[in-house]
Amino acid sequence: MIGEGSRGAILEMTLAKILYTSKTTQIIGMSATLNNVGDLQQFLQAEYYTDSFRPVELKEYVKIRESIYEVDSKAENGFTFSHRLNFRYSSNLERMDPDHLIALVTEVIPNYSCLVFCPTKKNCENVAEMICKYLNKEYENHRKKEKQDLLMNLKNIGNGTVCPVLKRTVSFGIAYHHSGLTSDERKSIEEAYSAGVLCLLTCTSTLAAGVNLPARRVILRAPYVATEFLKKNQYKQMIGRAGRAGIDSAGESILIVQEKDKHLVQDLISSPLENCCSSLLLEFTKGIQNLLLSLVGLQIARNFEEICNFMCGTLFGVQQKTLSKEKSLSDIIKESLESLIEKGLLKGKIMSEKEQKSPSNLAITQLGQAAYKGSIDLAYCNALYRDLKKGLEGLVLESCLHLLYLATPYDMIYHCNPDWMVYFKQYTQLSAVEQKVADIVGVPESFITKKASGQVIRRDVDIGVINRLYLSFVLYALLKDTNVWMVSEKFNLSRGYVQNLLNSAATFCSCVLHFCEELEEFWVYKALLTELTKRLTFCVKAELIPLMEVAGVLEARAKQLYNAGYKTLAHLANANPEILVKMIEHVSRRQARQIISSAKMLLSEKAEALQEEVEELLQMPTDTPEGLLTTATENHEATA
Known part of the structure; x- marks a missing residue:
């Protein structure tokens, strides 16, 4: 993780600051896929312990046509013949399933679990449906009641809607898992899989890192992630899911290989793991520039020499000669500081000792x-300042659209491909005042109209502004409809993407709020962004927000509680758990007690905060004119 883009850069910066400022903090790092241990050991000033023990044996296989080969490092070509598939295929089934996935999965499910890694999200869904289409109907009887409960739970999460693919596959104990699902859908599917209700997941590579969902058998549909050939670390992460301690006596992985990829796979299996490298330089504005700015801001390092001393202790400092052969560490630091001064983020002179x-x-x-x-992100700092400054000249407050535009994250706009007919339709549904927002930010009506009708555009319009306004339309629709399903269908986007946009906007809105709090000229935004952050965070009707502050209460549950008469925190805090279980569907006694306990704690915290405020208001000030006069008189009498 420490070598993975912006996440890795943030982790490295955090660890470097801890190591520099504290000599007593204990740091423990673990990895099963680390090659250059020495670099990490030097960076963390750590002791190194290694062990090859694995609680459950893992056997690696490669499938080419109908033959299964076992991975064998001692063999000349990397693997030895094991056996041929023993499964009769009709000509129709052979055409639909040329990789023999059905034969491979039915050897283990439903009694054991299985993961099938697919190159793309769409492939996950197609494979799940294809397998179900040819499975025996007896699979539907395995834990039938629990599968029905899972579908009901997914329906509640989707506000009455279930994904058509999941609706067809869950009854067979099969589901897909990728970023196109909402976080609540993924959580329900993961829990059902862990409990054995689902026996097969078709998934993308994201499940291999950070999600603990082991299986008896792991199948890699192809040695690709999207169109990129697998890296050794990715391969090891995926096959590492195979074998469950305490459940299975063995785990096995099968990589399906086409003849054209055979030599590439042989190289993959015999190659060493990739090195873990610092991302501070690659993620320039989120990495090294952000780090240097925070060092000066926190007064951890205040001049060039102190900054150089700090940077020598980072992973980048350890690997600098390898990562940047043309420039020295001091040159890179100097250039970064000069850039920060040029952007108006730092002031002073950069001089060596x-x-x-x-x-x-x-x-x-x-x-x-x-x-x-x-x-x-320092890449967007000046753009944000300009946008906020421009907003002060004519902020449209008849609706929240203009504020939403300012709270739409910059880093998502270049991954957006607007549907121009949807764009035009959404624009025409705006009021005249809301359409004025588009004109203010720099997207004229004529541009949207011409793009929707397929006409040639001669006028230059900033693509970033166009995409950002489109995403703000998505957020605006979410705040009005509060239904991820409806909005995702309206804009032809996956519901996972829509939810990710919403979460990113809530986070960015909070960041912009803190940004404005430090600049007096933006005082007007403080109250506006505080309320908008809350609305984006919960994305529900205003009356449900107090209920959703309670731990474990999401939108569907909040609606159930509100409709049952539990409309405030006080109602929940004083509820009877037995009555709550009877009135609210699919709530256990344990969940009811947790909800009530959380509501009581939250209510108590709010009451204490108000009590402190009251005491502060009633407290006698020490600097009143009467108090000052009394003190002066006492001093005069003492002198006399």
């Missing part, structure tokens, strides 16, 4: 303080 006669400290500017306290 030889150049300066006395210490020359760098200082953070107000804009820099706002950027690092708001955790704003």
